[in-house]
Amino acid sequence: MSEISIKSAQANDWKAAVPSETAPHARTWMAWPSTPAVYGGPGAYYESVQETLGRLAAAIAENEPVAMAAAAEHHAIAAELCGPDVELVDIATDDMWMRDSGPVFVRTADGAMAAVDFRFNGWGNKQAHPRDADIASNVARHVGAIRHVSPLRGEGGGIEYDGDGTLLLAESCWVNDNRNPGLSRAEIEQHLRAALGVEAVIWIPGVRGRDITDGHVDGSIRFVKPGLLIASSWPGDTSEWGRAHEEALAILAKAKDARGRKFEVVSVPSATNARSKSDDFLTSYANYYVGNGALYTPQFGDKKADALARETLGRLHPDRRIVQLDMDRIYENGGGIHCVTQQQPL
Incomplete structure (x- = not known):
């Protein structure tokens, strides 16, 4: 594996572009939750988290290759819960949030695959991460990708991109001393433009210090395609989260993407009558x-909201089969289906 250092990563000879999630995948990467203490210790709840992740991996593997990073000592249980179609790769993990600990794959100007390593630090050292800190480099090595070591610290869930030059991100998690002390928003934006090959960068405020991620953008706003976004929030939410979401929508209403397009935003209300009553749900x-040929979305047990979300996502992604899954154990822990997956482009 070749590697581009932090210093040379900023050089003029580094040219890359980040593909859209909707572009064809070579595989989906996931990470095995290997630390019982994160989930209250060994026992039924921790086992149910593992079962839920395994069920998701098996569902995705029906449509494309899935590689599960897991230390060899966890392969037996992972094989049992993921099924025979999921490849187990001997990469040690702490937790399951591959979107954040894993690399962001890009294509260089000559078409080579590269992996951007944002030097994961446990969302600003909020969680122990001795093994997760090395996942990005280990995945890059496994697939033979060029490793681009960013001077920034951050997570893949903290950026949203359309594959056509536009990047959306929250100031609350990037312009934050727990990740990038001393760096201004302009400096962080410069590094992101270089690493991901984006031309237009749109900042939304986010929410700082209220969850482990400091307000990842992929929890509320996503690109469907260039010029089209989907947004999900509680109707009439007057909390700090709701105010930040409304401010984000106001910013997007005035913004344009890298090609000069105005944004259309389709709103999908979050579930209000979900099965789980967890505070972090x-x-x-x-x-x-x-994914390839399918879109994987949660089913929360709120019949009206689940049905509306399924119909809307199906309309917005007519070329994908909508697979709605009970993933409560993942969503109870502050993340979701997007947070535990990372696409490797074809």
């Missing part, structure tokens, strides 16, 4: 994953 339908 993420009920946003925006945190879905677009």
Whole structure:
């Protein structure tokens, strides 16, 4: 594996572009939850988290290759819960949030695959991450990708891109001393433009310090395609989250993308009558994953909201089969389907 250092990553000879999630995938990467203490210790709840992740991996593997990063000692249980179609790769993990700990794949100017390593630090050192800190480099090595080591610290769930030059992100998690001390928004934007090959960068405020991610954008707003966004929030939410979401929508109403297009935003209300009553339960339908031929989205047990989300996502993605899944154990822990997956482009 060749590697581009932090210093040379900023050089003029580095040219890359990040493909859209909707572009064809070579595989989906996932990570095995290997630390019982994160989930209250060994026992039924931790096992149910593993079962839920395994069920998602098996569903995605029906349509495209899935590689599960897991230390060899966890392969037996992972094989049992994921099924025979999921490849187990001997990469040690702490937790399951591959979108954040794993690399962001890009294509260089000559078409080579590269992996951007944002040097994951446990969302600003909020969670122990001795193994997760190395997942991006280990995945890059496994697939033979060029490793682009960013001077920034951050997570893949903290950026949303359309594959056509536009990047959307929250200031709350990037312009934050727990990740990038001393760096201004302009400096962070410069590094992101270089790493991802984007031309238009749109900042929304986000919410700082209220969840482990400091307000990842993929929890509420996503690109469907260039010029078209989907947004999910609680109707009439007057909390700090709701105010930040309304401010984000106001910013997007005035913004244009890299090609000068204005944005159309389709709103999908979050579930309000979900099965789970966990305090950390993420009920946003925006945190879905677009795979080869299928889109994977949560089913929260709120019949009206689930049906509306399924219909809307099907209309917006007519070339994808909509697979709606009970993923409560993942969403109870502050993330979702998008947070535990990372696409490797074809």
